Amino acid sequence: MGLHMTRRARRTALGAFVGASFLLLGACDPETEKQFHHWAMPSNSPGTVQGQDIFELWKGAWIAALITGGITWALIFYASWRFRRRSDDEIPVQTRYNLPLEIFYTIAPIMMVVVFFAHTVRVQEAVLNETPKPDNCVQVVGQQWSWTFNYSESCDDAQAGTGKVLYTAGTGSHIPTLVLEKGKTTQFWLSSPDVIHSFWITGFLMKMDIIPGQSGEDRNHFSVTPNKVGDYRGKCTELCGVYHSRMLFNVKVMDSADYDAYMAQLAKDPEHVADAPLLGGEHSTTTAGLTAGDTETGGNE
Ligand SMILES: [Cu+2]
Structure with a gap:
């Protein structure tokens, strides 16, 4: 047991360090932290019954996207590590195809779009489903x-x-x-x-x-x-x-x-x-241009 790390261990450590740095950077800034808690929405506890449905849809979409992203990133890193170039390598044939894989990566995104679309329509129907007798x-x-x-x-x-x-x-x-x-x-x-x-x-x-x-x-x-x-x-x-x-x-x-x-x-x-x-229009108390009084309160002129 020496102090020398293997190349692999060094790489793992570097990856962990970079990952942890990103997490810490995010956590340091209160605004960023708030954004994380809100899933980048203005609020994570919307003030209406309808808003709750919208927030759940948004959160579900993020989770689905993150899972998809996680799998995709893992495959990218795995493939670039597993099939990295070695000194004795010939460049592989560039025209191979894999039919099952190609069918899979055509159908999988279509399935995802269908699922996102279905949930969006469901929530839209719920949010826009108005009672005939509002208060x-x-x-x-x-x-x-x-x-x-x-x-x-x-x-x-x-x-x-x-x-x-x-x-x-x-x-x-x-x-x-x-x-x-x-x-x-x-x-x-x-x-x-x-x-x-x-x-x-x-x-x-x-x-x-x-x-x-x-x-x-x-x-x-x-x-x-x-x-x-x-x-x-x-x-x-x-x-x-x-x-x-x-x-x-x-x-x-x-x-x-x-x-x-x-x-x-x-x-x-x-x-x-x-x-x-x-x-509005003739009844309006606002105007297309602002009056002198209006501009006194400061603004963008
Ligand atoms: Cu406007």
Whole structure:
């Protein structure tokens, strides 16, 4: 037993060292560590029932991809080590084929795509399977460069794009807040008076495009059932023009008592009550260019 390591042992040690270094590097940075825990999603405990399904799909896809990657990397390393060139080697025949292997590596990826696709469709069906009787309905307007949230008195009205609403509206320099009721299903009807925007509450792991030209029940819509009281952030996730970056909003999920109190508060203020939903365009409190007042708050000019 000497101190000299064999070549093989040295190589094994080097591999272990490199591997451990990568793990340590990752663990040192809290942001990276968070990303690992979230599987690179904005959150690992989405605030809605629907978000949980989406997160499980995402996690399952990562696990399947990592297993596939692990097997592939192992085969690459095994083949490059096992069939490495030796001094007495001739270059092997370059035109050999192996029919069973070729059939396998054609069929295996097709199977994988089929499985990924099937799970994606299953989760999509579950997430977009809306109850005919949601508890609350909000007509969401995304427009250059902010958001208006119309809380409809009735969901039939919301579907038609009419009826009395309580509303809050943001501007290019004022970030509006969307309030949701915990444990209740809220349906969003999405309107845009100008270009395509996309409505994304990051912590819910769900987004949907807002398409101009759609009205009434032809509009894009989806429902969420928040299951945790808390604050979330929302943003436009479709590059919609120069001030796209200002299209932020806050989301507050409240329990029913706080939610009712908030709505009662809105109902008292004539500035938050309207006989018809504010669907943008002529009603808009935001503008395609920003006013002088708006630009004073700083920005990107
Ligand atoms: Cu936008």
